[in-house]
Amino acid sequence: MGAQCKGGRLLALLEALDVVAGYGETEILHGVSLTVGDGEIVTIIGPNGCGKSTLLKAIVGLVRVRTGRVTFRGSAIAGWPPERIVRGGLCYVPQTSNVFASLSIRENLEMGAFVRRDDYRGRIDEMFRLFPDLGLRPGQKAGSLSGGQRQMLAIARALMLDPSLVLLDEPSAGLSPAMVGMVFERIREVNQSGVAVVLVEQNAREALSMSNRGYVLVAGENRLEDAGEDLLNNPEVASLYLGG
Template sequence: MPENVVLEARDVVTGYGEVEILHGVSVTVHEGEMVAVIGPNGAGKSTLLKAVFGLLPLRSGRVFLKGEDVTNQRTDEVVRKGLSYVPQVDNVFPSLTILENLEMGAFVRRDGRRDRLDQVFSLFPDLVTRKGEVAGRLSGGQRQMLALARALMLDPQVLLLDEPSASLSPKMVGLIFDRIRVINQGGTAILLVEQNAREALSICHRGYVLAMGANRLDGEAKGLLENAEVGRLYLGA
Protein backbone atom coordinates (compact mmCIF):
# COMPACT_ATOMS: atom_id res chain seq x y z
CA MET A 1 0.00 0.00 0.00
CA PRO A 2 1.45 3.46 -0.88
CA GLU A 3 2.64 5.30 2.19
CA ASN A 4 0.29 8.22 1.88
CA VAL A 5 -2.93 6.19 2.07
CA VAL A 6 -4.55 6.92 5.46
CA LEU A 7 -7.75 4.92 5.05
CA GLU A 8 -8.60 2.04 2.79
CA ALA A 9 -11.77 -0.03 2.70
CA ARG A 10 -11.05 -3.00 0.46
CA ASP A 11 -13.79 -5.22 -1.03
CA VAL A 12 -16.10 -4.68 1.92
CA VAL A 13 -19.01 -7.11 2.18
CA THR A 14 -21.52 -6.49 4.98
CA GLY A 15 -25.22 -6.23 5.73
CA TYR A 16 -27.93 -6.58 8.32
CA GLY A 17 -29.19 -10.01 9.41
CA GLU A 18 -29.68 -12.20 6.37
CA VAL A 19 -29.48 -9.33 3.95
CA GLU A 20 -26.21 -8.43 2.25
CA ILE A 21 -26.07 -4.69 1.52
CA LEU A 22 -22.48 -4.03 0.40
CA HIS A 23 -21.23 -6.55 -2.13
CA GLY A 24 -17.54 -5.68 -2.18
CA VAL A 25 -17.08 -1.91 -1.92
CA SER A 26 -13.63 -0.30 -2.06
CA VAL A 27 -12.73 3.27 -1.11
CA THR A 28 -9.32 4.87 -0.52
CA VAL A 29 -8.44 8.16 1.19
CA HIS A 30 -4.95 9.68 1.04
CA GLU A 31 -3.30 11.90 3.64
CA GLY A 32 -4.96 15.31 3.75
CA GLU A 33 -7.42 14.34 1.05
CA MET A 34 -11.15 15.01 1.00
CA VAL A 35 -13.15 12.32 -0.76
CA ALA A 36 -16.88 12.33 -1.53
CA VAL A 37 -19.16 9.29 -1.56
CA ILE A 38 -22.37 9.96 -3.46
CA GLY A 39 -25.17 7.76 -4.70
CA PRO A 40 -28.94 7.30 -4.45
CA ASN A 41 -30.90 6.62 -1.24
CA GLY A 42 -30.29 3.10 -0.06
CA ALA A 43 -27.06 2.67 -2.05
CA GLY A 44 -25.23 1.70 1.15
CA LYS A 45 -23.32 4.89 1.89
CA SER A 46 -24.14 5.00 5.62
CA THR A 47 -23.59 1.24 5.84
CA LEU A 48 -20.08 1.73 4.45
CA LEU A 49 -19.19 4.31 7.11
CA LYS A 50 -20.60 2.10 9.89
CA ALA A 51 -18.52 -0.84 8.67
CA VAL A 52 -15.35 1.26 8.49
CA PHE A 53 -15.93 2.63 12.00
CA GLY A 54 -16.40 -0.84 13.54
CA LEU A 55 -20.14 -0.50 14.18
CA LEU A 56 -21.11 -3.23 11.72
CA PRO A 57 -19.07 -6.41 11.25
CA LEU A 58 -17.53 -7.12 7.85
CA ARG A 59 -18.41 -10.49 6.31
CA SER A 60 -15.38 -10.20 4.11
CA GLY A 61 -12.98 -7.52 2.96
CA ARG A 62 -10.58 -5.43 5.03
CA VAL A 63 -10.22 -1.96 6.52
CA PHE A 64 -6.76 -0.39 6.84
CA LEU A 65 -6.01 2.72 8.90
CA LYS A 66 -2.55 4.22 8.25
CA GLY A 67 -1.49 0.86 6.85
CA GLU A 68 -2.65 -1.11 9.86
CA ASP A 69 -5.34 -3.75 9.42
CA VAL A 70 -8.18 -2.61 11.72
CA THR A 71 -10.89 -4.84 10.26
CA ASN A 72 -13.64 -5.47 12.83
CA GLN A 73 -11.76 -3.72 15.61
CA ARG A 74 -13.89 -2.04 18.25
CA THR A 75 -14.90 1.55 17.72
CA ASP A 76 -12.98 2.83 20.75
CA GLU A 77 -9.82 1.22 19.34
CA VAL A 78 -10.13 2.85 15.92
CA VAL A 79 -10.93 6.16 17.65
CA ARG A 80 -7.67 5.90 19.58
CA LYS A 81 -5.90 5.24 16.28
CA GLY A 82 -7.13 8.49 14.74
CA LEU A 83 -10.54 7.85 13.21
CA SER A 84 -13.61 9.94 14.05
CA TYR A 85 -17.20 9.65 12.81
CA VAL A 86 -20.25 11.90 12.66
CA PRO A 87 -23.36 9.78 12.09
CA GLN A 88 -26.27 10.87 9.90
CA VAL A 89 -28.71 11.10 12.84
CA ASP A 90 -28.55 11.31 16.65
CA ASN A 91 -25.08 12.82 16.54
CA VAL A 92 -25.30 14.98 19.68
CA PHE A 93 -26.61 14.36 23.21
CA PRO A 94 -29.67 16.66 23.30
CA SER A 95 -29.99 16.81 27.10
CA LEU A 96 -26.33 17.73 27.66
CA THR A 97 -24.93 21.22 27.23
CA ILE A 98 -22.72 22.17 24.32
CA LEU A 99 -19.68 22.12 26.57
CA GLU A 100 -20.61 18.70 27.98
CA ASN A 101 -21.08 17.36 24.45
CA LEU A 102 -17.60 18.54 23.54
CA GLU A 103 -16.09 17.08 26.71
CA MET A 104 -17.77 13.75 25.92
CA GLY A 105 -16.16 13.96 22.51
CA ALA A 106 -12.77 14.01 24.18
CA PHE A 107 -13.38 11.16 26.61
CA VAL A 108 -10.51 8.98 25.42
CA ARG A 109 -8.13 11.90 25.31
CA ARG A 110 -5.70 11.98 28.20
CA ASP A 111 -4.19 15.42 27.83
CA GLY A 112 -4.43 18.67 25.93
CA ARG A 113 -8.20 18.80 26.31
CA ARG A 114 -8.22 22.50 27.16
CA ASP A 115 -6.09 23.48 24.15
CA ARG A 116 -8.22 21.36 21.89
CA LEU A 117 -11.38 22.99 23.20
CA ASP A 118 -9.94 26.42 22.38
CA GLN A 119 -9.04 25.28 18.85
CA VAL A 120 -12.47 23.77 18.26
CA PHE A 121 -14.23 26.87 19.60
CA SER A 122 -12.16 29.03 17.27
CA LEU A 123 -13.56 27.04 14.32
CA PHE A 124 -17.12 27.34 15.65
CA PRO A 125 -17.38 30.72 17.41
CA ASP A 126 -21.19 30.51 17.61
CA LEU A 127 -20.87 27.58 19.98
CA VAL A 128 -18.80 29.59 22.49
CA THR A 129 -21.57 32.00 23.38
CA ARG A 130 -24.02 29.13 23.84
CA LYS A 131 -21.75 26.63 25.56
CA GLY A 132 -23.94 26.38 28.67
CA GLU A 133 -27.16 25.68 26.76
CA VAL A 134 -28.48 22.19 26.17
CA ALA A 135 -27.85 20.86 22.67
CA GLY A 136 -31.52 19.98 22.19
CA ARG A 137 -32.30 23.68 21.90
CA LEU A 138 -29.98 24.26 18.95
CA SER A 139 -31.27 24.62 15.38
CA GLY A 140 -30.57 21.81 12.91
CA GLY A 141 -27.59 23.64 11.46
CA GLN A 142 -26.10 24.50 14.85
CA ARG A 143 -26.53 20.88 15.89
CA GLN A 144 -24.54 19.75 12.84
CA MET A 145 -21.85 22.28 13.76
CA LEU A 146 -21.75 20.84 17.29
CA ALA A 147 -21.57 17.27 15.96
CA LEU A 148 -18.60 18.27 13.78
CA ALA A 149 -16.96 20.09 16.69
CA ARG A 150 -17.43 17.06 18.93
CA ALA A 151 -15.78 14.75 16.40
CA LEU A 152 -12.84 17.18 16.21
CA MET A 153 -12.16 17.10 19.95
CA LEU A 154 -9.90 14.08 19.41
CA ASP A 155 -7.93 15.80 16.67
CA PRO A 156 -8.55 12.88 14.29
CA GLN A 157 -6.40 12.13 11.27
CA VAL A 158 -9.41 10.88 9.35
CA LEU A 159 -12.98 12.09 9.72
CA LEU A 160 -16.02 10.17 8.45
CA LEU A 161 -18.99 12.48 7.83
CA ASP A 162 -22.43 11.11 7.01
CA GLU A 163 -24.57 13.74 5.27
CA PRO A 164 -23.65 16.77 7.38
CA SER A 165 -25.84 18.99 5.17
CA ALA A 166 -29.00 16.85 5.34
CA SER A 167 -32.21 18.88 5.73
CA LEU A 168 -30.42 22.22 6.16
CA SER A 169 -31.26 25.48 4.41
CA PRO A 170 -29.07 26.36 1.39
CA LYS A 171 -27.38 29.07 3.45
CA MET A 172 -26.59 26.67 6.28
CA VAL A 173 -25.33 24.07 3.77
CA GLY A 174 -22.86 26.68 2.55
CA LEU A 175 -21.69 27.44 6.09
CA ILE A 176 -21.25 23.76 6.99
CA PHE A 177 -19.34 23.02 3.78
CA ASP A 178 -17.13 26.02 4.44
CA ARG A 179 -16.23 24.65 7.91
CA ILE A 180 -15.58 21.19 6.45
CA ARG A 181 -13.21 22.73 3.92
CA VAL A 182 -11.35 24.60 6.66
CA ILE A 183 -11.04 21.39 8.72
CA ASN A 184 -9.60 19.59 5.67
CA GLN A 185 -7.20 22.47 4.98
CA GLY A 186 -5.96 22.01 8.54
CA GLY A 187 -4.71 18.57 7.48
CA THR A 188 -7.56 16.25 8.46
CA ALA A 189 -8.44 13.70 5.77
CA ILE A 190 -12.20 13.48 5.22
CA LEU A 191 -14.53 10.85 3.77
CA LEU A 192 -17.73 12.78 3.09
CA VAL A 193 -21.02 11.01 2.33
CA GLU A 194 -23.47 13.44 0.74
CA GLN A 195 -26.83 13.75 -1.00
CA ASN A 196 -25.84 17.25 -2.08
CA ALA A 197 -23.65 15.69 -4.75
CA ARG A 198 -22.75 18.83 -6.66
CA GLU A 199 -21.71 20.77 -3.55
CA ALA A 200 -19.79 17.79 -2.17
CA LEU A 201 -17.88 17.20 -5.41
CA SER A 202 -17.10 20.88 -5.68
CA ILE A 203 -15.21 20.88 -2.34
CA CYS A 204 -13.69 17.37 -2.60
CA HIS A 205 -10.56 16.18 -4.39
CA ARG A 206 -11.97 12.84 -5.53
CA GLY A 207 -15.28 11.05 -5.43
CA TYR A 208 -16.92 7.64 -5.54
CA VAL A 209 -20.39 6.86 -6.82
CA LEU A 210 -22.06 3.91 -5.10
CA ALA A 211 -25.15 2.21 -6.47
CA MET A 212 -26.91 -0.86 -5.09
CA GLY A 213 -24.12 -1.73 -2.71
CA ALA A 214 -21.33 -1.62 -5.29
CA ASN A 215 -18.80 0.83 -6.72
CA ARG A 216 -20.27 2.42 -9.83
CA LEU A 217 -17.76 5.14 -10.75
CA ASP A 218 -14.86 7.01 -9.20
CA GLY A 219 -12.29 9.60 -10.09
CA GLU A 220 -11.23 13.20 -9.70
CA ALA A 221 -14.15 15.25 -8.36
CA LYS A 222 -13.88 17.67 -11.26
CA GLY A 223 -14.18 14.84 -13.78
CA LEU A 224 -17.22 13.42 -11.99
CA LEU A 225 -18.88 16.85 -12.02
CA GLU A 226 -18.45 16.91 -15.80
CA ASN A 227 -19.43 13.25 -16.29
CA ALA A 228 -22.67 12.91 -18.26
CA GLU A 229 -23.94 9.86 -16.34
CA VAL A 230 -23.26 11.45 -12.95
CA GLY A 231 -24.90 14.64 -14.15
CA ARG A 232 -28.01 12.90 -15.36
CA LEU A 233 -28.43 10.61 -12.35
CA TYR A 234 -27.18 12.64 -9.40
CA LEU A 235 -26.71 16.29 -10.23
CA GLY A 236 -30.09 17.04 -11.73
CA ALA A 237 -28.44 18.13 -14.98
Protein backbone atom coordinates in the same frame (compact mmCIF):
# COMPACT_ATOMS: atom_id res chain seq x y z
CA MET B 1 -2.10 11.37 -4.02
CA GLY B 2 -1.39 12.09 -0.39
CA ALA B 3 0.08 8.65 0.03
CA GLN B 4 3.13 7.88 2.07
CA CYS B 5 5.77 5.33 1.25
CA LYS B 6 6.45 2.54 3.70
CA GLY B 7 8.69 -0.38 2.91
CA GLY B 8 8.59 0.60 -0.75
CA ARG B 9 4.79 0.29 -0.90
CA LEU B 10 2.44 3.20 -1.31
CA LEU B 11 0.12 3.54 1.67
CA ALA B 12 -3.11 5.45 1.68
CA LEU B 13 -4.43 6.95 4.92
CA LEU B 14 -7.51 4.75 4.62
CA GLU B 15 -7.99 1.84 2.31
CA ALA B 16 -11.14 -0.26 2.22
CA LEU B 17 -10.81 -3.16 -0.17
CA ASP B 18 -13.66 -5.42 -1.35
CA VAL B 19 -15.67 -4.86 1.82
CA VAL B 20 -18.64 -7.17 2.25
CA ALA B 21 -21.07 -6.25 5.06
CA GLY B 22 -24.75 -6.21 5.92
CA TYR B 23 -27.38 -6.78 8.57
CA GLY B 24 -28.51 -10.24 9.68
CA GLU B 25 -29.01 -12.41 6.62
CA THR B 26 -28.94 -9.46 4.25
CA GLU B 27 -25.77 -8.50 2.45
CA ILE B 28 -25.73 -4.79 1.65
CA LEU B 29 -22.14 -4.12 0.55
CA HIS B 30 -21.02 -6.66 -2.04
CA GLY B 31 -17.33 -5.84 -2.15
CA VAL B 32 -16.89 -2.07 -1.95
CA SER B 33 -13.52 -0.34 -2.14
CA LEU B 34 -12.56 3.17 -1.08
CA THR B 35 -9.22 4.92 -0.74
CA VAL B 36 -8.47 8.18 1.07
CA GLY B 37 -5.09 9.90 0.97
CA ASP B 38 -3.68 12.16 3.70
CA GLY B 39 -5.47 15.49 3.77
CA GLU B 40 -7.97 14.65 1.03
CA ILE B 41 -11.68 15.38 0.84
CA VAL B 42 -13.45 12.39 -0.70
CA THR B 43 -17.19 12.41 -1.40
CA ILE B 44 -19.45 9.38 -1.69
CA ILE B 45 -22.74 9.78 -3.54
CA GLY B 46 -25.37 7.28 -4.60
CA PRO B 47 -29.09 6.55 -4.44
CA ASN B 48 -30.96 6.11 -1.15
CA GLY B 49 -30.32 2.71 0.34
CA CYS B 50 -27.24 1.93 -1.78
CA GLY B 51 -25.12 1.40 1.33
CA LYS B 52 -23.30 4.69 1.90
CA SER B 53 -24.02 4.81 5.64
CA THR B 54 -23.35 1.09 5.95
CA LEU B 55 -19.92 1.60 4.40
CA LEU B 56 -19.03 4.30 6.95
CA LYS B 57 -20.29 2.11 9.78
CA ALA B 58 -18.28 -0.85 8.52
CA ILE B 59 -15.12 1.29 8.38
CA VAL B 60 -15.51 2.42 12.02
CA GLY B 61 -16.44 -1.03 13.29
CA LEU B 62 -20.14 -0.46 13.99
CA VAL B 63 -21.11 -3.01 11.33
CA ARG B 64 -19.03 -6.15 11.00
CA VAL B 65 -16.83 -6.50 7.94
CA ARG B 66 -17.62 -10.03 6.72
CA THR B 67 -14.85 -10.21 4.17
CA GLY B 68 -12.47 -7.68 2.71
CA ARG B 69 -9.87 -5.42 4.30
CA VAL B 70 -9.89 -2.04 5.98
CA THR B 71 -6.49 -0.46 6.55
CA PHE B 72 -5.99 2.81 8.40
CA ARG B 73 -2.48 4.28 8.60
CA GLY B 74 -1.14 0.87 7.72
CA SER B 75 -3.04 -1.09 10.43
CA ALA B 76 -5.68 -3.64 9.45
CA ILE B 77 -8.60 -2.37 11.57
CA ALA B 78 -11.49 -4.58 10.45
CA GLY B 79 -12.72 -6.36 13.58
CA TRP B 80 -11.36 -3.73 15.97
CA PRO B 81 -13.92 -2.31 18.43
CA PRO B 82 -15.06 1.20 17.45
CA GLU B 83 -13.40 2.84 20.51
CA ARG B 84 -10.03 1.52 19.43
CA ILE B 85 -10.52 2.75 15.86
CA VAL B 86 -11.64 6.18 17.09
CA ARG B 87 -8.71 6.44 19.47
CA GLY B 88 -6.43 5.68 16.55
CA GLY B 89 -7.57 8.87 14.84
CA LEU B 90 -10.50 7.82 12.65
CA CYS B 91 -13.69 9.55 13.80
CA TYR B 92 -17.25 9.27 12.57
CA VAL B 93 -20.26 11.59 12.67
CA PRO B 94 -23.50 9.64 12.14
CA GLN B 95 -26.36 10.79 9.94
CA THR B 96 -28.80 11.31 12.85
CA SER B 97 -28.70 11.62 16.64
CA ASN B 98 -25.16 12.88 16.52
CA VAL B 99 -25.29 15.17 19.58
CA PHE B 100 -26.61 14.75 23.11
CA ALA B 101 -29.65 17.06 23.05
CA SER B 102 -29.93 17.39 26.82
CA LEU B 103 -26.28 18.30 27.29
CA SER B 104 -24.72 21.70 26.70
CA ILE B 105 -22.33 22.51 23.87
CA ARG B 106 -19.37 22.27 26.23
CA GLU B 107 -20.58 18.99 27.73
CA ASN B 108 -21.00 17.52 24.25
CA LEU B 109 -17.41 18.44 23.47
CA GLU B 110 -16.27 16.90 26.75
CA MET B 111 -18.12 13.71 25.80
CA GLY B 112 -16.27 13.78 22.51
CA ALA B 113 -13.03 13.60 24.45
CA PHE B 114 -14.15 10.56 26.44
CA VAL B 115 -11.26 8.35 25.42
CA ARG B 116 -8.64 11.06 25.93
CA ARG B 117 -6.63 10.73 29.07
CA ASP B 118 -4.79 14.02 28.73
CA ASP B 119 -6.03 17.55 29.39
CA TYR B 120 -8.41 18.34 26.55
CA ARG B 121 -9.47 21.86 27.61
CA GLY B 122 -7.17 23.49 25.07
CA ARG B 123 -8.82 21.42 22.39
CA ILE B 124 -12.24 22.81 23.36
CA ASP B 125 -10.87 26.33 22.85
CA GLU B 126 -9.51 25.27 19.45
CA MET B 127 -12.99 24.03 18.53
CA PHE B 128 -14.48 27.37 19.55
CA ARG B 129 -11.96 29.09 17.26
CA LEU B 130 -12.84 26.78 14.37
CA PHE B 131 -16.59 27.04 15.04
CA PRO B 132 -17.08 30.54 16.49
CA ASP B 133 -20.86 30.08 16.75
CA LEU B 134 -20.35 27.34 19.32
CA GLY B 135 -18.12 29.47 21.49
CA LEU B 136 -20.69 32.24 21.93
CA ARG B 137 -22.91 30.26 24.30
CA PRO B 138 -21.05 27.16 25.45
CA GLY B 139 -23.70 26.50 28.10
CA GLN B 140 -26.58 26.29 25.61
CA LYS B 141 -28.28 22.90 25.39
CA ALA B 142 -27.56 21.12 22.13
CA GLY B 143 -31.25 20.36 21.72
CA SER B 144 -32.03 24.06 21.33
CA LEU B 145 -29.46 24.71 18.58
CA SER B 146 -30.41 25.29 14.94
CA GLY B 147 -29.88 22.38 12.54
CA GLY B 148 -26.70 23.94 11.17
CA GLN B 149 -25.24 24.65 14.60
CA ARG B 150 -26.06 21.13 15.68
CA GLN B 151 -24.16 19.68 12.70
CA MET B 152 -21.25 21.91 13.57
CA LEU B 153 -21.30 20.66 17.16
CA ALA B 154 -21.41 17.06 15.96
CA ILE B 155 -18.35 17.66 13.80
CA ALA B 156 -16.53 19.52 16.58
CA ARG B 157 -17.29 16.67 18.96
CA ALA B 158 -15.66 14.20 16.55
CA LEU B 159 -12.66 16.52 16.20
CA MET B 160 -12.06 16.53 19.97
CA LEU B 161 -9.92 13.42 19.49
CA ASP B 162 -7.68 15.23 17.01
CA PRO B 163 -8.32 12.67 14.27
CA SER B 164 -6.46 12.46 10.98
CA LEU B 165 -9.68 11.41 9.24
CA VAL B 166 -13.35 12.16 9.88
CA LEU B 167 -16.25 10.39 8.19
CA LEU B 168 -19.28 12.69 7.88
CA ASP B 169 -22.63 11.14 7.02
CA GLU B 170 -24.81 13.76 5.30
CA PRO B 171 -23.81 16.78 7.41
CA SER B 172 -25.99 19.09 5.30
CA ALA B 173 -29.17 16.99 5.43
CA GLY B 174 -32.29 19.00 6.22
CA LEU B 175 -30.53 22.37 6.31
CA SER B 176 -31.58 25.55 4.51
CA PRO B 177 -29.44 26.48 1.48
CA ALA B 178 -27.65 29.20 3.45
CA MET B 179 -26.85 26.76 6.25
CA VAL B 180 -25.67 24.17 3.74
CA GLY B 181 -23.15 26.68 2.43
CA MET B 182 -21.98 27.48 5.94
CA VAL B 183 -21.53 23.83 6.91
CA PHE B 184 -19.55 23.17 3.72
CA GLU B 185 -17.38 26.21 4.43
CA ARG B 186 -16.60 24.86 7.91
CA ILE B 187 -15.82 21.41 6.52
CA ARG B 188 -13.37 23.03 4.14
CA GLU B 189 -11.70 24.79 7.08
CA VAL B 190 -11.54 21.55 9.03
CA ASN B 191 -9.82 19.98 6.03
CA GLN B 192 -7.43 22.92 5.75
CA SER B 193 -6.47 22.37 9.37
CA GLY B 194 -5.01 19.05 8.20
CA VAL B 195 -7.86 16.59 8.65
CA ALA B 196 -8.85 14.29 5.79
CA VAL B 197 -12.61 14.12 5.23
CA VAL B 198 -14.95 11.51 3.81
CA LEU B 199 -18.26 13.10 3.00
CA VAL B 200 -21.48 11.25 2.24
CA GLU B 201 -23.72 13.82 0.61
CA GLN B 202 -27.02 14.40 -1.19
CA ASN B 203 -25.83 17.90 -2.14
CA ALA B 204 -23.62 16.24 -4.71
CA ARG B 205 -22.68 19.34 -6.67
CA GLU B 206 -21.40 21.33 -3.67
CA ALA B 207 -19.68 18.31 -2.17
CA LEU B 208 -17.93 17.17 -5.36
CA SER B 209 -16.79 20.66 -6.21
CA MET B 210 -14.75 20.85 -3.02
CA SER B 211 -13.54 17.23 -3.17
CA ASN B 212 -10.27 15.85 -4.44
CA ARG B 213 -12.03 12.66 -5.47
CA GLY B 214 -15.44 11.08 -5.41
CA TYR B 215 -17.14 7.72 -5.56
CA VAL B 216 -20.56 6.72 -6.85
CA LEU B 217 -22.03 3.66 -5.13
CA VAL B 218 -25.01 1.86 -6.60
CA ALA B 219 -26.71 -1.13 -4.97
CA GLY B 220 -23.79 -1.93 -2.69
CA GLU B 221 -21.15 -1.79 -5.42
CA ASN B 222 -18.66 0.76 -6.75
CA ARG B 223 -20.08 2.34 -9.87
CA LEU B 224 -17.73 5.25 -10.59
CA GLU B 225 -14.57 6.73 -9.09
CA ASP B 226 -12.89 9.86 -10.33
CA ALA B 227 -11.58 13.31 -9.48
CA GLY B 228 -14.36 15.46 -7.99
CA GLU B 229 -14.35 17.81 -10.93
CA ASP B 230 -14.46 14.98 -13.47
CA LEU B 231 -17.45 13.41 -11.73
CA LEU B 232 -19.19 16.78 -11.90
CA ASN B 233 -18.65 16.78 -15.65
CA ASN B 234 -19.66 13.15 -16.10
CA PRO B 235 -23.00 13.01 -17.99
CA GLU B 236 -24.24 9.99 -16.00
CA VAL B 237 -23.54 11.72 -12.69
CA ALA B 238 -25.06 14.95 -13.96
CA SER B 239 -28.32 13.34 -15.04
CA LEU B 240 -28.75 11.15 -11.97
CA TYR B 241 -27.34 13.21 -9.11
CA LEU B 242 -26.96 16.82 -10.13
CA GLY B 243 -30.49 17.54 -11.25
CA GLY B 244 -29.73 17.15 -14.99
